[in-house]
Structures are given as structure tokens and as C-alpha cells.
Amino acid sequence: MTDRQTSERLVAAKALCRVETGGYAGAVLDQALEQSGLEPRQRALATRLVYGVTSCKYRLDEAVDRLCGGRPLSVQVRTILRLGLYQLSFCDGIPASAAVNETVKLAGPLRQIGATGLCNAVLRRFLREGKPLYEGEDLSVRYSVEPWIAKLWQKRYGGDTCRALLEAFAGEFPTFVRVNTQKTTAPALLARWRAAGRVPDLPGFAEGLFHVQDLSSQYCALALGAKPGERVIDFCAAPGGKSFTLAQMMGDEGELLACDLQGYKAALIAEGAQRLGLSAVRAQVHDARQPLPGGEADRILCDVPCSGLGVMGKKPDLRYKRRDEVKDLPSLQLDILKNAAEHLRVGGELVYSTCTLNPAENQGVFGKFLRDDGRFVRVPIEPACPGAVKEEETLTLFPHKTGTDGFFMAKCRRVK
Numbered sequence: 001m002t003d004r005q006t007s008e009r010l011v012a013a014k015a016l017c018r019v020e021t022g023g024y025a026g027a028v029l030d031q032a033l034e035q036s037g038l039e040p041r042q043r044a045l046a047t048r049l050v051y052g053v054t055s056c057k058y059r060l061d062e063a064v065d066r067l068c069g070g071r072p073l074s075v076q077v078r079t080i081l082r083l084g085l086y087q088l089s090f091c092d093g094i095p096a097s098a099a100v101n102e103t104v105k106l107a108g109p110l111r112q113i114g115a116t117g118l119c120n121a122v123l124r125r126f127l128r129e130g131k132p133l134y135e136g137e138d139l140s141v142r143y144s145v146e147p148w149i150a151k152l153w154q155k156r157y158g159g160d161t162c163r164a165l166l167e168a169f170a171g172e173f174p175t176f177v178r179v180n181t182q183k184t185t186a187p188a189l190l191a192r193w194r195a196a197g198r199v200p201d202l203p204g205f206a207e208g209l210f211h212v213q214d215l216s217s218q219y220c221a222l223a224l225g226a227k228p229g230e231r232v233i234d235f236c237a238a239p240g241g242k243s244f245t246l247a248q249m250m251g252d253e254g255e256l257l258a259c260d261l262q263g264y265k266a267a268l269i270a271e272g273a274q275r276l277g278l279s280a281v282r283a284q285v286h287d288a289r290q291p292l293p294g295g296e297a298d299r300i301l302c303d304v305p306c307s308g309l310g311v312m313g314k315k316p317d318l319r320y321k322r323r324d325e326v327k328d329l330p331s332l333q334l335d336i337l338k339n340a341a342e343h344l345r346v347g348g349e350l351v352y353s354t355c356t357l358n359p360a361e362n363q364g365v366f367g368k369f370l371r372d373d374g375r376f377v378r379v380p381i382e383p384a385c386p387g388a389v390k391e392e393e394t395l396t397l398f399p400h401k402t403g404t405d406g407f408f409m410a411k412c413r414r415v416k
């Protein structure tokens, strides 16, 4: 029992150390779990620990540094302490003694045996003091995000919305799936889901009866209003969720060109389309900044690469995105949007979207595009996701209002 408890923590600890040296929590964890031989319940704890610790890293570190008097710590020791404090603060089902003992034991396999005493003393002191993790006014520490993100939201959305957003991103996000209406119906699929499990294990996944897609993305695909027989181009399509929903809206009739810059990502789209039985989807490797041969489209989706601040609830690494990593995105997004729009027929419609909450990448890019090119006019978005904030016909989805990921969508029609 004890060894098993240690081993799921060890998988989590090793994954967290790898994330510190430049991996994404989700990808690193998936790989670690695959090689681990852990049972489903152990995998669930390892997953909770990796996502949980990553989501509140700055808040945990505030306590780690206070309890250690600011002394320098190796990545491994810091990881052990973060893991211990996380369990003591958030895992009600784990007795404090197990949280401390099993976590301190990680020092051996992580080759930090000399730090066993320190880890033990710090975790026990935290327990003894009974002080909660940081609850002060520094939002970057309190909610574990890069300072520029909290400042941006405070400045652009106001203090109340900023705090509500950060609170929402500290909570749980539900997983939504989109039923493949070409193959089944929601009630029929629900009837097959007696017990929840990992998504690939859910009945109907292999048969292509659904794909995982947040409600925000489902509304985005619906916003484009694709119809059977049309020619639709999705310029930034991988892994393919919106293309799949669009193809279903088209009754799998017509042409849905699903492009992405990366070859392996285009392969993912093709694989998904095959699983879902959507023959209208044609995956293609293409740079959305370049002309695409093959004629004009009735509708175009530009779901551009973005800073992803709206999905930090599901991808906790995005909390630590640096400002310099995102500063050039608006110019890339505008290049993609301008080039994509050249492929739209007169009377055709285009949706521009991001999964971020950053006005420069959202209203900023879309507004500049419309100002620079008089052939396009704004169009209202139907159906609007309930709770979405409307501004000059664009929609911003704030998680605390919509219960979805954070998202932005805007629509225009080519009139000349």
C-alpha cells in the first residue's frame, strides 16, 4: 500500500521536475503515465497532483520560500515541498500523515536523500502552524499567474472581472463532448455511458460517436453557419474539433478543407475525421499566411494561434506564459486573417476566433482588419452563447459568466 502510494507520487514528482525543465504538463504526464504501469485510481491521483501543483505553483512557492527562509532549493526538493503542501492544502481525502510521510520518501528516488530532514521539517512546520496558503492582495501570487496577465485583465476588464476570472480559473472546468450527429443522437449516446472513465475508454469513442469539444468551440463552429454542399476552409484546423463540428453541420456534404501548418497535426485531423466517419473533411498541410489554390470558399474559419489565456483552467502551463512569448501574436494573427479573407467569395462569411482573453489579439486584430479592408462588414453572431459579452457584434466568453473556456469570436461578410 505504502509503496503504491509513493509510486503515484513519484510519477507525479518526476513529471513535475520535467515540466520545470521545459515540458507541457499534459504531454509530460501522458508520457509518464503510459510508462508507469499505474492502476486507474493511482493514475487519477498522479494526474490530480501534476495539474494541481502546476495550477497553483506561485502560491505554493510563497509558502515554500517563507518556510525555508528563502534558501536556494534544487528543482527536486522544491517539487517535493510543493507536492506536500498541495496535498496538505487541497486533498481532503489524504490524511496529513500520509501526505507528509509518502511525500518525504520521494527524496530517495529523486536523489535528494540529504534533503529528507529539510522536507520533513518544512512540511511538519506548515502543519503545526496551521496557516493557509497565501490569501493576500498580490493577484499573481494568490492565483498563480504571470504578473502581466493579472495586470492586463485588471486594466482592460476592470478589477471585479479580473478577480472573478482568476477565481473561475482556480476552479474546475467541465469536459464537454460533441455528439457526432452523422452517427447517433445525444440521448442514444448517454444511454451507453453508464460509468464515466477516461475519454478514450468511454463507450462510443472508438466508433466515432463523439469528439471532445468545449462548449465555446461548439458555439464558434455554429457561428459560421456552414450548410450542406458548401465549400468551407478552416485555415488553422488542428487538432480538428471545429472542422468536425462544421462537417456535421454540413451533413458531411460539400468540402471542408482543414489546413494546418504542421504535418503531424494535419495527420491528427485526418485520423479524427476517419474515426468520426466524416468524408467531407480533407486535411492539408498549409501555411495560412500563403495563398491556397483551389478557388473561393463560401465560408472560412480563422481560429488562429493565440496566447491561450482562456484555457489556462485546463492547461495550467499557460498561467506562466511570458509577455515576450505573446507580443508578436497580433501581427501573425492579422497576417493569417488578411490572407484567409482573400479566399472568401463575395457574399461569403468568415469567423475569426481565439481561445484567449486579450483584447489586442481579439478586438484589436479584428478591428484593424475591418478598418484596412472595406470589402468586409461585421455580422451578428447567432446563436450567441448564453452569458457572452457582446461588443460591436463580437462575443467574448468569460468563464465566470458562461461556464465555458474563455473565448472570443467575431464574424464578417464580404460585401464587395
Ligand SMILES: C[S@@+](CC[C@H](N)C(=O)[O-])C[C@H]1O[C@@H](n2cnc3c(N)ncnc32)[C@H](O)[C@@H]1O
Binding pocket: 217, 235, 236, 237, 238, 239, 240, 241, 242, 243, 259, 260, 261, 262, 265, 286, 287, 288, 289, 303, 304, 305, 306, 355
Ligand atoms: C487554436 S489552434 C486551432 C484549433 C482548432 N481550430 C480546433 O478547433 O481543433 C491553432 C492552430 O493553428 C496552427 N497554426 C499556427 N500557425 C499557423 C500557420 N501559419 N498556418 C496554419 N496553421 C497555423 C497551429 O498548429 C494550431 O494547430
